[in-house]
Amino acid sequence: MIIFRDVSRVYRMGEEMVRALDHASIHIRQGEFVSIIGPSGSGKSTLMNIMGCLDVADEGQYLLDGQPVEHYSEKELAHIRNRKIGFVFQNFNLIGNMSAEENVELPLIYQGIGVKERRERTKEALEKVKIYERRKHRPGELSGGQQQRVAIARAMASGPSLFLADEPTGGCKIVV
Ligand SMILES: Nc1ncnc2c1ncn2[C@@H]1O[C@H](COP(=O)(O)OP(=O)(O)O)[C@@H](O)[C@H]1O
Ligand SMILES: [Mg+2]
Known part of the structure; x- marks a missing residue:
């Protein structure tokens, strides 16, 4: 189960800030099939990278199977990426x-x-x-x-x- 609560991701490129995700909230239950559509540059890859534990949010909370991702140890996250998530x-x-x-x-x-x-x-x-x-x-x-x-x-x-x-x-x- 996936829960995003007001997740934001801001890329800093020198002086410039790009807010790729701005308070995104989503709830995906076990067994659900979800498509995310949007124009190029709208933050789809950013969202998926966070969902796949390849990147972390700057603000907000990501709960994976009921637990905030920051509560998982590095070892647990490596296991999740290797076994649990197919990217x-x-x-x-x-x-x-x-x-x-x-x-x-x-x-x-x-x-x-x-x-x-x-x-x-x-x-x-x-x-x-x-x-x-x-x-x-x-x-x-x-x-x-x-x-x-x-x-x-x-x-x-x-x-x-x-x-x-x-x-x-x-x-x-x-x-x-
Ligand atoms: N590593 C990065 N550094 C700086 N800006 C980035 C980076 N990755 C993505 N962006 C910017 O974040 C925004 C969202 O990108 P992205 O998530 O790749 O969109 P999509 O997958 O929907 O095309 C874009 O404006 C993009 O230029
Ligand atoms: Mg993309």
């Missing part, structure tokens, strides 16, 4: 010199998952987004939509309870 970045953030398959498998290695289960989960995730046939290709050899599907597979392979995708309809239109 698909706007630019996909795939590793260029690794194949699609290796990109999906990498976080599972960090999580200490054994080789057999890792391979199974990777295959399952790649099949789910219909990119398994391209598993040996590097990101540079894939289209934007295909790269996005690899990024979706990577986020899904860890079995997250919260799935966040930034501009998910930008590169491909598939239902997973």
